[in-house]
Amino acid sequence: MSAPQTSSPPRNSVASGLDRFFSVTKRGSTIPREIRGGLVSFVTMAYIVILNPLILGGFSADQAAKDVSGGWLENAQVAAATGLVAGLMTIAMGVVANLPFGIAAGLGINSFLAVSVVHQVTWAEAMGLVVINGVIIVILALTGIRTMIFTAVPAQLKAAITVGIGLFIAFIGLVDSGFVRSSGLASPPLQLGEDGSVGALPTIVFLIGLVIIGTLMARKVKGALLIGIIATTIIAIILQAVFHVPTSVDSKTGWNLNAPGLPSALFALPDLSLVGHFDFGAFARIGPLAASMLVFTLVFTNFFDAMGTMTGLAKAAGVAEKDGTFPRLRAALVVEGAGAIAGGGASVSSNTVFIDSAAGIGEGARTGMASVVTGLLFLASMFLTPLTQVVPLEVAAAGLVVVGALMVAQVADIDWSDFGSALPAFLTIVVMPLTYSIANGIGAGFISWVLIKALSGKGRQVSWLLYVVAAGFLLYFARGPLEALLGVG
Secondary structure, three states: OOOOOOOOOOOOHHHHHHHHHHOOOOOOOOHHHHHHHHHHHHHHHOHHHHHHHHHHOOOOOOOOOOOOOOOOOOHHHHHHHHHHHHHHHHHHHHHHHOOOOOEEEOHHHHHHHHHHHOOOOOHHHHHHHHHHHHHHHHHHHHOOHHHHHHHHOOHHHHHHHHHHHHHHHHHHHHHHOOOEEEOOOOOOOEEEOEOOEOOOHHHHHHHHHHHHHHHHHHOOOOOHHHHHHHHHHHHHHHHHHHHOOOEOOOOOOOEOOOOOOOOOOOOOOOOOOOOOOOOOOHHHHHOHHHHHHHHHHHHHHHHHHHHHHHHHHHHHHOOOOOOOOOOOHHHHHHHHHHHHHHHHHOOOOOEEEOHHHHHHHHOOOOOHHHHHHHHHHHHHHOOOHHHHHOOOHHHHHHHHHHHHHHHHHHHHHOOOOOHHHHHHHHHHHHHHHHHOOHHHHHHHHHHHHHHHHHHOOOHHHOOHHHHHHHHHHHHHHOHHHHHHHHOOO
16 A cells, blocks of 8 residues: 655745735736835835935034033944834834835934934934833834824825825925926925026936836836836936936935935944943933923924825725724834834834825835735845835836826825815825925914814714814824923923
C-alpha cells in the first residue's frame, strides 16, 4: 500500500493569505495596486526624512533650532529616527487597522516645537511633553471618547473636512512647487511664481509633471500617479544635469528642498542615538501651568488634525460609511495616538496620519497592505538616505495637486441650499488652506455650526459633544491672550 500523498501548498498561497488578511479583493483592490499605492505614498511622503531634520535640527549648528540650554538635535540622527518611527507606525496602521494611511512626523507640531517651545525648555523636555500628549490621546481613544467625538460630527461637516483637505493638499503642492509664492506685500499676500510669472526651472518641472499625471489620470492609465512621478523625475534629472540649478529654501529660482540627480552613494548606516532621549523636566523648569498649556495645545492640534485627515482619507479610499466612520476606527485612533508617543520618545516630534498618503489612495490603495509597503520603505530609508533625495519636492507636489482635485469632488455631498449648514462647511473648507492648518478649519466649522444652529432655534439637533468641543476650540483659539493673562510663556 503506497503512502498517502500530501499536496503541496498552491503557488499563490502567500498572495491568497495576504488577500484574506487585508481584505484586498473584498475592498475592490488587487495586490499589485496596493503595492503601487504604498510606493506612491512613500514617494510623496519621503521628503519628511529630509525636511524634519531641517526643522528640528537646522542646516548646521549655526542655523539649528537651539533650546533654552543651547542644545540642538543633530541632522543625521533626526533623519534616521524619522525613518524608523514612520516605518514602524505606518506598518502598525496597516496591520492593526488595515487602512492605507501613512504615518510620519507631523509638520505642524514639529514647527511648533522648534519655534514656540524650545526657547522655554530643552529638546528632551519638549519631547517629554509630546509623549504626554500621545498618552492622553491614546487614553481618549481607548476609552471611546475620541470615537464618540468622531461620530458626533455631522455628515455635512465631514464632507467639508474632506473638501478642505483636498484644497489644502493642492495648496501645499502649489506652494512647494513655487507656482504660488508670497508677494512680500500686505496686499496681495500671494502671487503667481516670481513677480507674477513662471520662469524657474523647478516650477516648470512641476507643471510638466502636472500635465503628465493629469493626462494619464484622464486616460485612466493604471498606475498613473506612479508612472507620472517616475517620468517627471527622469525629466528633472536630465534638465538638472544641463542647467545645474542650485538648491536653497531661500532661493526664488532654485529647487525647494533637494535637487534631482543620481545619488553618489546608496548606503548609509543610521544613527539612532536619539531614541529614548526625552524627559519630563518641563513641569519643573517652567512650572505646571505653563507646561500644561503647551500640552493642551499639542493635544488639540494632534487630535483634530488627525481626525480631519482620517475623515478625508477614509472617504477618498471608499471605506467610509455614510456617517463618516470607517472599519477599525478605534484601532486607527489608538495607533495614531501611539505615533505621538513613539515620535516624542525618539525625539522626532509627534507622528500622525499624513495627508500626503492620499496620493497612494489616488493610485488605488484601499487596504493596510499599502501601508505595510510604505512602512517597509521608510525603514529602508534609514539605510538608503541618498535615494530619498532623488525625487524633488516639486515632482511630488504635482501628485498632491492631482489628488487634491480628486478629493474636492466631494463638495457635491454638501447641501448648499441650507445656509445654516453651508456657512460652517464653507468656513471649514477655506480656513484649512488659508491658515495651513486642518485643526483651524475644523475649529472654525465646529464653532460656527454650534452658534448658528443654537441661534436659529435648532440647538437641540446638535450633539452635546459638539458644544464641549466648540468650547474647547474657543479656548484653543484664545490661548495666546489666555497665556498672557496667566503670565505663561
